[in-house]
Amino acid sequence: MSVTMKHIFLLASLLVLLMSTDARKIRSSGLTSRHQHHHLHHSKSNAFPPDLYKLRGGEVDIDSTTTAAATHYQRTISTLHSTSFLIVLSTSIVAFTPLPSITRHLAASLSSASTSSPQEQAVKILSLISAASAAVELFLSPLLGTLLDRFGRKRPSVLLHSLITLTNLGVVMYPSVHTICISRIINVLCSGFLIITTQSIIGDLFSGNNQKDNNNGHGKDQMGAVLGRQAALISSGFLFGSLLGGRLTEYGERIAYSVAAIFSALAALNAAFRMTDTLDLTSSSSSSSVAAADESKALDWTSLKKALLEAPLSSIQLLFHYGSHMRTLALLLLLQSAPMYMGDVFQVFAKEEWGLKPTDFGKIVALFGVLGIVSNTTLSLIVKQMGLRTFSLFAIVSSLFFPMTAIFTNNYRNVLIAGSIGLYSGAQKVGTTTAITSLANERGIPQGQLQGEKASMLALLKIGCPVIYSALYLKGKEWNMSMNDTEGNKLALQMIMGKFGKKMPFVLNCILGVIAFIVTWQNM
DSSP states (O other): OOHHHHHHHHHHHHHHHHHHHHHHTOOSHHHHHHHHHHHHHHTTOOSOOTTTSOEETTEEOOOHHHHHHHHHHHHHHHHHHHHHHHHHHHHHHTTSSHHHHHHHHHHHHSOTTOSSOHHHHHHHHHHHHHHHHHHHHHHHHHHHHHHHHHHOSHHHHHHHHHHHHHHHHHHHHSOSHHHHHHHHHHHHHHHHHHHHHHHHHHHHHTTTOOHHHHHHTHHHHHHHHHHHHHHHHHHHHHHHHHHHHHHHHTTOHHHHHHHHHHHHHHHHHHHHHHOOOHHHHHTTTSHHHHHHHHHHTSOOHHHHHHHHHTHHHHTTHHHHTSOHHHHHHHHHHHHHHGGGGOTTHHHHHHHHHSOOOHHHHHHHHHHHHHHHHHHHHSHHHHHHHHOHHHHHHHHHHHHTHHHHHHHHOOOHHHHHHHHHHTGGGGGTHHHHHHHHHHHHHHTTOOHHHHHHHHHHHHHHHHHHHHHHHHHHHHHHHHHHHHOOOOOHHHHHHHHHHHHHGGGHHHHHHHHHHHHHHHHHHHHO
16 A cells, blocks of 8 residues: 555544544533433423533533433444445445446446446446436435434434445455446435434434523533534545546456445444443433333334335425425525536536546546545634634635636636635535434424434435536537627627536536525525
């Protein structure tokens, strides 16, 4: 292994250690006040004695029972962070391996009479896998949410990590087009389902904040800080995994999938032996709650069947079922998420309009990975100073720098500079996600159900947005090519379309950003 890769792994290890240490510092009302409430509930008291709950320089003086409970929460957060880093590292290692691997296998098996090249066939296969995975996620996300609320968060999490490990090992044992495609499908689906699980866990951890903290916004700010650290570790895992995967793929797919299997197995073991099920923690306030939680874990096939049949409708539940405030926040989340699902349009644009080679485009991806790490790592400090609402507005404004510069310049270096200036654009959904989770807690909506319905709603974007952005780019390109005459009544239109025709996807991103800013200003 080269010196550069050793440095990367050293940096990754230090980052995980740093995040785990930060997680242990969370001892304010967002974690411990709930356990104080549970402890006092058993003693028939709802008041907080002043000598039991004292904030001294960010530390809380609590009794031994509450200390043990708070330790479970701190360990769960640190385990969640480290497990997320490991599994994203694993999936990123093999994220770009399927295309060259499938192409090589097809080249060895396709006959010379085939009308399309092996690479074209591989692209079609992977495109079909992406579309099918999004459709499956649309249907199964609400069902997973029901299972999470019924059986807890830990067992499904361990199962999902283990599935990724097994499919990676399948490619190692028998590399072929079929095993690579199966591994790709499982990696994509399980990664999406793990997002539902992790967000349910974070929602559980902050569901018991006392009303005073919620009113002052402290609970939301603290949840935003945890979400920021989670996003920073995910960005780190993606960056390091992509760099490592590119190097390992040169030695063959078996090497890449072997290393990916090792990291996913470590993630599964970490979740199995270190994570505490947060659903059990939140239901431990009384013996009746525990009994109800145990009874709810009985498998109810009727409710599961109902959840599966109602899955298509679950994708719009947040928009129509929980009131106007939840609908507004869901629409805001859609506005902020849509630019993430441009598909291959940006890569095609960079190749055709900026003349970037794949290696240059890879540098752009790496740059934004680093920016994501920096922005999410410093998120807690900025949210503490600015507040969650002000930061959300600031992040949305930051997100406009990149598309606006892409519209008005053809120099990709200027676009990269603008993207670097707007480095907090990737964190703009933290405020919206926190607001949705807090509102669900206030209204008693189970976190598994909430996250499943949210993932199902975002799956609609995964299906529809690549089509919309592709149509905009192709139509704008067509308009640009058709404006070749210089008739007087077409001169102005020719100038406009010649300037902006191929950049219509970025124009749409600017429009979405402006609308998101207005909605955030009025509703958060």
